Amino acid sequence: MILFSPPIQLPKTMEDHASFLEKVESFQSNTISTSTPPEWTDQDAENSRQFLDSNDIRVGEFSTFHWGFDHQDAAERDAAFEHYKRMIRHGVIMGAHCVGFSTYGDRGMPGMWSDSTWTRCLDAITRIAEEAEGAKIDIAAHPHAMAPLCSVDRYVEMLTHVDSARLKILIDIVNLTWPQRIFNTTDLVNEVFDNLGHAIVALHAKDVIISGGSGVSAAKGMGVIHVDEAVPGTGFMDFETILKRLDMLKQDITINVEHFDYNDTREGQSYIQGIADRTGIPFT
Numbered sequence: 001m002i003l004f005s006p007p008i009q010l011p012k013t014m015e016d017h018a019s020f021l022e023k024v025e026s027f028q029s030n031t032i033s034t035s036t037p038p039e040w041t042d043q044d045a046e047n048s049r050q051f052l053d054s055n056d057i058r059v060g061e062f063s064t065f066h067w068g069f070d071h072q073d074a075a076e077r078d079a080a081f082e083h084y085k086r087m088i089r090h091g092v093i094m095g096a097h098c099v100g101f102s103t104y105g106d107r108g109m110p111g112m113w114s115d116s117t118w119t120r121c122l123d124a125i126t127r128i129a130e131e132a133e134g135a136k137i138d139i140a141a142h143p144h145a146m147a148p149l150c151s152v153d154r155y156v157e158m159l160t161h162v163d164s165a166r167l168k169i170l171i172d173i174v175n176l177t178w179p180q181r182i183f184n185t186t187d188l189v190n191e192v193f194d195n196l197g198h199a200i201v202a203l204h205a206k207d208v209i210i211s212g213g214s215g216v217s218a219a220k221g222m223g224v225i226h227v228d229e230a231v232p233g234t235g236f237m238d239f240e241t242i243l244k245r246l247d248m249l250k251q252d253i254t255i256n257v258e259h260f261d262y263n264d265t266r267e268g269q270s271y272i273q274g275i276a277d278r279t280g281i282p283f284t
Contacts, residue, residue, distance in 0.1 A: 005060030005254035060254035063100030070121040129164035140170035172204035207235030233271035
């Protein structure tokens, strides 16, 4: 089953309930992607779960990323671990489909793709996977070109190294896209699903665009290539193949059109829904 899971912040006060419910209804989905604010206690999470249950709303992706995951500083790594322990605990309380995590640590540093950083990353993933096993909830690894988990090959290595049935994938195909792959995203999509499809439980849906590197800019010595995310339907991402491959999977998948304002998020979701309607792929 494929479920839209739009990003909607949980209401913090009773006064926020009406606007929250209005926003959920506008997306025509009873599943949301969200997280609890850092100041919330377990009781706050429990109260929010009761409110969601009373309105037949479920939590799909549950995630807020921490930037110390595989940091060189052990104190930063421990802080990230405590963050994800809390996310796992609250994810269980909220009845979440999965708890997302990312491998940001020494982002932007020369060693972020090094073997030593990757070893720290695998150790950290093993550590939180053990927490997830005990809590009986899936955790889902999120990729980024500027993080250790930066390729399909690294995903495969992660799944081989970390022996946990609770370790899944929060796939973001744009985050695995390099300039030379932008004009043929179909091959990248198929590579992702051929190798990782069995473990995917959530998808970040966004498009990819490229700018620079040609014409007047290049003539002036400004030929720098920029790869950026965009609202679904405005770039080169092959969403039809993505949906067809998702539809072939046996497990439930949540789709989160992330990083955009309210109107663009709705526009992106509508574009994806249009492809699903045209191709006969069922959504919930």
